[in-house]
Amino acid sequence: MLTSERCLSDIRLTENVDFRTVSSLICFIHLFQMGYYLYSFISTLLQPHCHKGKKSPDIDRNARRKLMIACLLSFIFMIGEIIGGVLAHSLAIISDAAHLLTDLISFLISLLAIYLASRAASKKLSFGWARAEILGALISVLMLWVLTGVMVYMGVERVINQSYQIDATIMLITASCGVVFNLIMGFSLHQHTHHSHGNDAENPYSTESDNLKPLISPTGSLVENKTSYGTVQLENNSSNRKEHKKRHFNLNVKAAFIHVVGDLIQSIGVLVAAIVIFFKPEYKLADSICTFIFSILVLVTTVTIIRDILHVLMEGTPKGMSMDLIKGSFLEIEGVCCIHDLRVWSLSLSKVVLSVHLAIKTGTDPMLVLREAIDKVQKKFNITETTIQVEEFVDDMVNCKMCEDLIV
Incomplete structure (x- = not known):
């Protein structure tokens, strides 16, 4: 197999080949390789073991492992999308990377919730750390709004100044990798959401x-x-709180899966915009339009989340x-x-x-x-x-x- 250095030396000798495009492609290959190695390492490290399980019986290790892998993959591809977006001068890809950042924060919040849920209540916190997840979700949404506002501002500025220098090839490669990435991560999380043990899902709060x-x-x-x-x-x-914790952790994984589905839809939209720009370079306005559409979708979907968060913080009756x-x-x-x-x-x-x-x-x-x-x-x-x-x-x-x- 040719090394990346030899590939680059051969490419320099080849005419009619965009060096920046191939460099970005090789960068993505390295990122995926690194992600695969780290995925294998963490999967092995966090694989449930009979002795380890005895030390922390209340923790759903499988859910934690899935979320840690999701965090790792999100971080790796977020870096890749930032690089690809900067090289391609595409706001749509950068906004997708910003959305990945909020998803990464959401996954970390879910991991934190799993850890805090295992902590016992204290005299100062008689209900324990049940509200930590809510506060973290509020911070995550507010960060998403700030990033969305910045993306909209940059998009409007680009439309007014007509400053389009989009590299359609890099944008197309990055968007395609984004779709593949979200499919892989969605499949990884989806496997967990369909596995249940015992009768936890049927009646987790039954009391003898x-x-x-x-x-x-x-x-x-x-x-x-x-x-x-x-x-x-x-x-x-x-x-039966142990059973409830397992169910709660499964809900965290399902929430992560929903995030990934949203990312997949956004990545498909970016891919469509990239295809349009690739075959019709005069339609580079599609990049800004894609950014505006996703910004609206983000605001619409997160308004309901904010409403639910405030309802919980106000101790309202559950829906x-x-x-x-x-x-x-x-x-x-x-x-x-x-x-x-x-x-x-x-x-x-x-x-x-x-x-x-x-x-x-x-x-x-x-x-x-x-x-x-x-x-x-x-x-x-x-x-x-x-x-x-x-x-x-x-x-x-x-x-x-x-x-x-x-x-x-």
């Missing part, structure tokens, strides 16, 4: 009765006088979660007269928390009510953590302003 740990704090005597008990609390100790349906499920429990102080909010996009007060009839067994309530919440609504307080119903609750239903 043996795993329920009651915390009883009566103001009276529950044993001696059942009519004078005050408050009984039963909190799920989340014995698809009906407060009326939850209330109705509680009222179906035998002995429950009314409920109040029902609160449902999101710690993250995949972790939901619920707290509620259940008022029951005198003589009703509070432990049976609690068990049935938690069973309904976790099996029917897949709510991660629940805190349910049971109290005896009193007539004052009927007209209590604090116990009224929330306004829509």
Whole structure:
């Protein structure tokens, strides 16, 4: 096999060959070779092993390995696209590289979320690091907006000044490599999204009765006088959090796969623009048009992400979660007269928390009510953590302003 140096020496002797074009092609070949070697190294290094698995049983090593490979490939080709975009003077390719940067940050955020999710809660952070992923996603989107604004500004400036010096050949090579790269990375991530182990996906929050740990704090005597008990609390100790973590990590990989699909669509658009410019050099305006179109798409798609992030930060009720349906499920429990102080909010996009007060009839067994309530919440609504307080119903609750239903 000829070395790259010998290839370059032969090319210098050949007429009618663009040296910059071939140099960029060889640069991409080296980048892909380096990516392949690093891919093989990391795949071997992070391959699950029986002894290593015992040290960190709560970490989904397969998901982490996939995301690390995605980070590596994104970084390598981002550098390649920056080089190709600069050599080709193509804003479309540079904007694609900027989008790759935000994807790289998103993958790193997912990796960070996997690591932080394994950390236990503390006295200062009683919910742990559940919001770290949300804050990271917010930073990622804001960075994408800034980069998109810069690309739009440069595109407008280029249209006004009519300063087009686009190398269609390099642009075509880079865009083609981009499509191939996204197909490879998408295939790598897609393999993981279709593998599940056990019944994690079916019911990750199911709770067996043996795993329920009651915390009883009566103001009276529950044993001696059942009519004078005050408050009984039963909190799920989340014995199935390991299964939830696995499901959460799979969601991170699926999110990464969605990012790659978006990149693939953008790379195809850049490739179409490159083909147009290659065969019709007078249509170099297609480069700026491609940049504007993708900028609009980025803003449209990320507005919904920002909305979801702000909804979580404001502790809003999760999408698809009906407060009326939850209330109705509680009222179906035998002995429950009314409920109040029902609160449902999101710690993250995949972790939901619920707290509620259940008022029951005198003589009703509070432990049976609690068990049935938690069973309904976790099996029917897949709510991660629940805190349910049971109290005896009193007539004052009927007209209590604090116990009224929330306004829509």
